[in-house]
Amino acid sequence: EAGVAQSPRYKIIEKRQSVAFWCNPISGHATLYWYQQILGQGPKLLIQFQNNGVVDDSQLPKDRFSAERLKGVDSTLKIQPAKLEDSAVYLCASSLGLGQGQYFGPGTRLTVT
Amino acid sequence: AQSVTQPDIHITVSEGASLELRCNYSYGATPYLFWYVQSPGQGLQLLLKYFSGDTLVQGIKGFEAEFKRSQSSFNLRKPSVHWSDAAEYFCAVNDMRFGAGTRLTVKP
8 A cells, every 4th residue: 555645855945935745645545634843843733634625724824835635635735935934844644534543654854045 | 722742852761671651631522642653764653542442552563552531641651662663752632733752762
């Protein structure tokens, strides 16, 4: 069974530029999550999708971050414009449902200079 | 509000010694509780989960955790640590709130 795929694995951009991350969850997993993990901290939930609907985006900085999950499968997370404090690893995870545990992708390491 | 506290930022144990990592949570009802491990350069991997039933749950790699409602705790244990267990360990509640993590160092 293929795991959660993410791309790119690494990205370096200058502040005020835009960037997009892509995630392909495990087949059949209805729930998809995006997390931000700053060095030395635990993952912080940005947004949770159930199929293609948003369940929780309370911690998503909506003035600069956006996410979509078209057709309830792949998802894209975008930052526009990026700030220095957005430097972090962006993790995508998928799950069969609440309480089932999450399967994480390898993450995208973003560096904003 | 949901929150997770992992009181120990860093723990060092000798190989072969026992291990206990602490996790305390705050939630109004019975939560779903999880432990994940993040090895250097690796993604997060689910070790075990709890929602109901037996309060002692077994996970992968020889880990177990015990849910104690009275203490709002879900501590992770392993009887004998191996060098390959060196990693960052995260406790999570309800799939979405993670603790800050405990870094485990294993001495030879």
